[in-house]
Amino acid sequence: MFSVGTKSVQTEPSSRLPIAILGAGITGLAAARHLVRAGRRVIVFDPARIPGGVVRSERHEPGWLVESGPNSLQETPAVAALVGELGLASRRLAAGPAAKNRYILRDGLLRTLPATPPAFFRSGLFSTRTKLLVLREYFRPRRPRLHDLPLADFFGEHFGAELLAYALDPFVSGIYAGDPARLSARHAFPSLWKGEHEHGSLLRAQLAAARAKRARGEPAGPPPIISFPNGLAELPQALAATLPPGTLRLGTAVNQLNPSPGGWILDTSPGERFAGVILALPAPALARLSLGPPGARTSLSSLDLLEHPPVTALFLGYRRADVEHPLDGFGLLCPSAEKSPLLGVLFNSTLFPGRAPAGHVALTVMLGGVRQPDLARHPLEYQLPIAEKALATLLGTRRPPVFVQRSHWPRAIPQYQMTHDTYLEVIAAAEKRLPGLHIGGPVRDGISLPSCLAAGERLAAAAHAA
Numbered sequence: 257m258f259s260v261g262t263k264s265v266q267t268e269p270s271s272r273l274p275i276a277i278l279g280a281g282i283t284g285l286a287a288a289r290h291l292v293r294a295g296r297r298v299i300v301f302d303p304a305r306i307p308g309g310v311v312r313s314e315r316h317e318p319g320w321l322v323e324s325g326p327n328s329l330q331e332t333p334a335v336a337a338l339v340g341e342l343g344l345a346s347r348r349l350a351a352g353p354a355a356k357n358r359y360i361l362r363d364g365l366l367r368t369l370p371a372t373p374p375a376f377f378r379s380g381l382f383s384t385r386t387k388l389l390v391l392r393e394y395f396r397p398r399r400p401r402l403h404d405l406p407l408a409d410f411f412g413e414h415f416g417a418e419l420l421a422y423a424l425d426p427f428v429s430g431i432y433a434g435d436p437a438r439l440s441a442r443h444a445f446p447s448l449w450k451g452e453h454e455h456g457s458l459l460r461a462q463l464a465a466a467r468a469k470r471a472r473g474e475p476a477g478p479p480p481i482i483s484f485p486n487g488l489a490e491l492p493q494a495l496a497a498t499l500p501p502g503t504l505r506l507g508t509a510v511n512q513l514n515p516s517p518g519g520w521i522l523d524t525s526p527g528e529r530f531a532g533v534i535l536a537l538p539a540p541a542l543a544r545l546s547l548g549p550p551g552a553r554t555s556l557s558s559l560d561l562l563e564h565p566p567v568t569a570l571f572l573g574y575r576r577a578d579v580e581h582p583l584d585g586f587g588l589l590c591p592s593a594e595k596s597p598l599l600g601v602l603f604n605s606t607l608f609p610g611r612a613p614a615g616h617v618a619l620t621v622m623l624g625g626v627r628q629p630d631l632a633r634h635p636l637e638y639q640l641p642i643a644e645k646a647l648a649t650l651l652g653t654r655r656p657p658v659f660v661q662r663s664h665w666p667r668a669i670p671q672y673q674m675t676h677d678t679y680l681e682v683i684a685a686a687e688k689r690l691p692g693l694h695i696g697g698p699v700r701d702g703i704s705l706p707s708c709l710a711a712g713e714r715l716a717a718a719a720h721a722a
């Protein structure tokens with residue numbers, strides 16, 4: 257027996273104590289599921305009233321489905337296996353074939369981004385010079401690269417300025433709401449970094465990856481994009497449903513954690529001891545935590561400096577007849593060179609059925625990011641006229657939307673910039689100093705939903721083994 261404040265706690269072998277998980281987003285829920293499957297007891301804490309973190313899908317009458325956070329999930333083999341194991345296979349919606357089509361704004365006009373090498377060489381979107389640079393890249397020799405560099409420099413070295421401005425830049429806006437000149441090549445796109453390291457040419461790396469996929473019996477091309485009839489929130493709901501009753505403690509934020517002999521004690525439940533703690537939290541929440549006893553605190557406060565630009569998503573519903581464009585694509589992206597107020601627009605009702613009532617279409621306009629953070633912070637009355645004006649030009653919208661929903665993310669996506677190693681070192685040092693503490697998720701393991709699911713598995717394995 258040992259005492260904590262006025263309460264006394266029975267000591268147990270630490271492997272029989274539960275593991276605490278802070279954060280019931282996709283990362284924390286995935287970690288919880290793996291630990292439960294390994295026979296461990298787990299308690300997941302989250303101040304929110306529903307699990308899922310930033311994955312939020314809401315139905316609005318008479319038939320709108322609004323995704324405030326992520327809109328699409330890449331069905332990697334691991335995601336496909338999970339969807340099957342969670343019993344969601346019959347609810348899986350694959351994006352229609354039109355979603356392969358992506359529009360890029362160039363010289364004020366929407367142009368199709370070529371999706372295959374033959375389409376690229378036929379396309380009028382890029383100059384002959386750029387096409388020759390791409391051909392030449394195939395023969396680029398392997399040379400050691402000793403230092404990280406900005407993604408823009410890395411990509412420009414391979415493919416030149418035009419492909420950087422009209423392919424990479426908008427792509428980076430769509431994923432990170434970021435700026436390739438400030439992101440780290442090594443951290444933001446580790447697969448490109450590894451591809452160059454192993455093959456010299458990114459094109460040869462891509463062909464080698466395609467061959468390896470074929471050898472594993474996986475379908476060619478990028479993974480399908482999927483969702484569910486009630487939106488992506490079905491995924492965290494299904495993950496949460498696999499956990500034993502009493503596992504989720506919602507409405508509960510943990511602010512302080514103390515290592516104690518053979519375990520951990522949290523401020524929310526001083527009478528309980530935990531074998532280990534998983535922090536599946538975004539950087540700003542990690543920065544606020546108080547770790548360890550007064551006088552010997554381990555601080556993660558510097559993680560608050562990790563840039564997360566604000567993003568606003570405007571979900572706009574239109575009568576079909578009020579939009580000229582066929583909306584035959586995933587959406588459109590606006591390269592920075594075009595100076596558009598929009599980062600891009602998703603064509604939600606083309607991607608998946610059930611996103612808009614009959615006779616209507618749903619679009620999501622993304623604003624802000626690193627490019628225009630102030631625009632994301634303005635209220636709807638300021639943003640809506642800007643979005644409507646741009647959509648009238650780009651998509652031929654003729655009347656105002658009949659449904660509007662604004663989702664604002666003050667700190668949306670972590671930017672893996674050239675200083676990212678510093679943040680990773682802070683995290684690794686805290687784990688080293690406080691055995692039994694495991695930190696992961698987008699702050700460290702990649703920002704996409706598949707990366708978060710993989711992070712959950714990694715964290716669970718580390719906590720189980722400790």
Ligand SMILES: Cc1cc2nc3c(=O)[nH]c(=O)nc-3n(C[C@H](O)[C@H](O)[C@H](O)COP(=O)(O)OP(=O)(O)OC[C@H]3O[C@@H](n4cnc5c(N)ncnc54)[C@H](O)[C@@H]3O)c2cc1C
Nearest residue numbers: 279281282283302309310325326327328510541697704705
């Ligand atoms: C606007 C937006 C669009 C995106 N679009 C896509 C997309 O289309 N496809 C894609 O793959 N990815 C997308 N992403 C990225 C992806 O959604 C996220 O990286 C992922 O959902 C993060 O999951 P998480 O569990 O790590 O963190 P979060 O979802 O942030 O969950 C963390 C949880 O921790 C809780 N918490 C905070 N403080 C505490 C505390 N002190 N104690 C306990 N709990 C606490 C929070 O309440 C929250 O529920 C998008 C992200 C955003 C913001």
